[in-house]
Amino acid sequence: MAKISASVYTSHVPAIGAAIDLKKTGEAYWQPLFAGYEYSKEWMKENTPDVIFLVYNDHATAFSLDMIPTFAIGTAAEFIPADEGYGPRPVPKVIGHPELASHIAQSVIQDDFDLTIVNKMEVDHGLTVPLSLMFGEPEAWPCKVIPFAVNVVQYPVPSGRRCFQLGQAIRKAVACFDDDIKVQIWGTGGMSHQLQGARAGLLNREWDNAFLDRLIADPAGLSEVPHIEYVREAGSEGIELVMWLIARGAMSDIQGGPAPTVKHRFYHIPASNTAVGHLILENN
Amino acid sequence: MAKISASVYTSHVPAIGAAIDLKKTGEAYWQPLFAGYEYSKEWMKENTPDVIFLVYNDHATAFSLDMIPTFAIGTAAEFIPADEGYGPRPVPKVIGHPELASHIAQSVIQDDFDLTIVNKMEVDHGLTVPLSLMFGEPEAWPCKVIPFAVNVVQYPVPSGRRCFQLGQAIRKAVACFDDDIKVQIWGTGGMSHQLQGARAGLLNREWDNAFLDRLIADPAGLSEVPHIEYVREAGSEGIELVMWLIARGAMSDIQGGPAPTVKHRFYHIPASNTAVGHLILENN
Amino acid sequence: MALDKPYLDIPGTIIFDAEQSRKGYWLNQFCMSLMKADNRARFKADERAYLDEWPMTEEQKQAVLARDLNWCMRTGGNIYFLAKIGATDGLSFQQMAGSMTGMTEEEYRDMMIKGGRSPEGNRYLGEDGDAQPQHQPQGAAGKNKGA
Amino acid sequence: MALDKPYLDIPGTIIFDAEQSRKGYWLNQFCMSLMKADNRARFKADERAYLDEWPMTEEQKQAVLARDLNWCMRTGGNIYFLAKIGATDGLSFQQMAGSMTGMTEEEYRDMMIKGGRSPEGNRYLGEDGDAQPQHQPQGAAGKNKGA
Ligand SMILES: [Fe+3]
Numbered sequence A, B: 001m002a003k004i005s006a007s008v009y010t011s012h013v014p015a016i017g018a019a020i021d022l023k024k025t026g027e028a029y030w031q032p033l034f035a036g037y038e039y040s041k042e043w044m045k046e047n048t049p050d051v052i053f054l055v056y057n058d059h060a061t062a063f064s065l066d067m068i069p070t071f072a073i074g075t076a077a078e079f080i081p082a083d084e085g086y087g088p089r090p091v092p093k094v095i096g097h098p099e100l101a102s103h104i105a106q107s108v109i110q111d112d113f114d115l116t117i118v119n120k121m122e123v124d125h126g127l128t129v130p131l132s133l134m135f136g137e138p139e140a141w142p143c144k145v146i147p148f149a150v151n152v153v154q155y156p157v158p159s160g161r162r163c164f165q166l167g168q169a170i171r172k173a174v175a176c177f178d179d180d181i182k183v184q185i186w187g188t189g190g191m192s193h194q195l196q197g198a199r200a201g202l203l204n205r206e207w208d209n210a211f212l213d214r215l216i217a218d219p220a221g222l223s224e225v226p227h228i229e230y231v232r233e234a235g236s237e238g239i240e241l242v243m244w245l246i247a248r249g250a251m252s253d254i255q256g257g258p259a260p261t262v263k264h265r266f267y268h269i270p271a272s273n274t275a276v277g278h279l280i281l282e283n284n
Numbered sequence C, D: 001m002a003l004d005k006p007y008l009d010i011p012g013t014i015i016f017d018a019e020q021s022r023k024g025y026w027l028n029q030f031c032m033s034l035m036k037a038d039n040r041a042r043f044k045a046d047e048r049a050y051l052d053e054w055p056m057t058e059e060q061k062q063a064v065l066a067r068d069l070n071w072c073m074r075t076g077g078n079i080y081f082l083a084k085i086g087a088t089d090g091l092s093f094q095q096m097a098g099s100m101t102g103m104t105e106e107e108y109r110d111m112m113i114k115g116g117r118s119p120e121g122n123r124y125l126g127e128d129g130d131a132q133p134q135h136q137p138q139g140a141a142g143k144n145k146g147a
């Protein structure tokens, strides 16, 4: 039987991808950030899953305004890194897991989540930067990845509560997949940042850290926070953090199991316009 | 304030569109069918709404296997009739209502329905045949239309219960739209038919009529019928009938109001491969 | 346990689920391409050459060339996609559906006019209705079966 | 009543909702086209001619030509779409974001290194934070405002 072994949370700032691709990770500006992921890379080597269910948002890359799915699951065999305007990132293509993805799609649709099934999609920095942070620069990604894209671009985006419930439905779906595989679920995006207007550059260290505290210890309560608080406190693009609740909802403790083990926690300001947060929770 | 004035239900058999377009409506084969819509056309003249919220399914026209949204709402200003392989139907283009469509999208997404918002879409016989049946052959459709496409092509499709709940959320959304307009909601597709395999041609008059009875008098109970019963009793394409529950869920009686008035009921076998059912319910 | 597929016990019926969809992806995407008049013309001019532009399996190509819709469906085709082939050939949906039963066009049309195929005996595999495997093909094709 | 828009009272912030999306549809779709290298080259070769291929408003075209991202946003642009213009110009996201404040590139970078903009006074319109309308533009541009 398949099992969710851990959840990983990380910001997916495009400038981090550029720093890696342009070999700037040793620069004084970037060094403290990449230092925060040294442990994570070691941990990943010991704990490479068979599949990562990677929750992220598309940044006007695969989805234009022609079609805006609230939740889209990638069921294709592979996904090519997109050209976001600077040329595609020089990273390996992403190998999917069509069987598990379709299985999860079927299960959660029957649980009343109205997914869009996507068989052809390019993936942007939202998906590839977390892979780079956790795996470095391998020739090929060491495991399969199911892209799960959440609309956080055009309002209204799904509520934190909806995301948290979806995570629970995903956990149930994974648990009834017949193959004996290890699955990690990643929540990406955030933390506080605003990329627009006179308020651009807003960061909120205190709110972000309270978010991390509650994500670990009170995720159900955290899931009730309304959108407007994210925008007001963490900036207009801070709303990406609702995606972390999908990953958190998939941990066993939400269904009465033991609390997950906090293997790693890291916070750093700034990466370009953004506060970077990172957590690794092992499922128990 | 906007108000849902009535719901209309009808099959959307492509051969009906072809019969209209090829001027065959007077033929012996087709005469009984079109006779059943004579009252409806008169009623529509008296009761033309400002907007029709038209629930239908796309038949591998706008949506290939690249992206399969469970629920897709058309928020564009217009929608062009598609070429389904025979050339486009010679019918007027469909004029949308972007403001109301976006309003409904926002409201129901906040009520936890995970819609896909679509700003560019061609519409197929699933949407245009009902318009032809109810309006005949005008130069322009006499009101605006919001296309709402439901996935009933690739399993799993949304459950009857989910559809029924969605109808209720749509009713709530319409009721808080500021403009003083009349909205009809149409549920299309079905009734019994199977277009594939050795079982092609299956029709089930008894089951279809029980469905019509329950749709009128016991929609909540009807919404609990599982998919497998539709397929077994009404054929693999009979599953389209779940869409009728969206329209039915939007009537006032579901929220404790008075029962709707049955203005018209019609049933006919066959139109090509399909049993044709039709109902007009006025909201009270 | 894996997810339930309660629809496998219905005779003469293939439910287009994720598994079928994966199997039939390129076959169905080829069918979609026939929604453009130019592509229909190119396909008609040289079917094999047009099919060879698509990464379909050889079996899928053979099934299309044979216009055997049941065979197409077994290889992952969905009827709404396959219908674009029929449209290209100028066939109606009734002709396409009928072709999957073994009946002649006239036999199938007559069955529909008389009220269609009865669900009796056709709800579960193992019953004795006319859609059951032991009664295929139906109509004239079935009568000539032993000949 | 109409749907609630609780996000209208945040200073220096435009939430990209359905209304903005409608307004900015063609502007944003133009931006998407810049994800293809060929289109970027054509745009750079003759910006006005390329813009004229799109049914954008004249104001939207002027806003793009002026590279005024705040102006682009007021006409319905979304930052993730507009970022394709910046990418075409070889700008980083930090340069783009900073350009909307009035600060110089250096001023903005320094603010970020020092911990970013504080939420204090910037949560609600009518407070006195640096993102409030009465304090625009910020940085060097603001200091030269009266000059
Ligand atoms: Fe992001």
Ligand SMILES: [Fe+3]
Residues within 6 Å of the ligand: B012, B057, B059, B126, B189, B190, B240
């Ligand atoms: Fe249909």
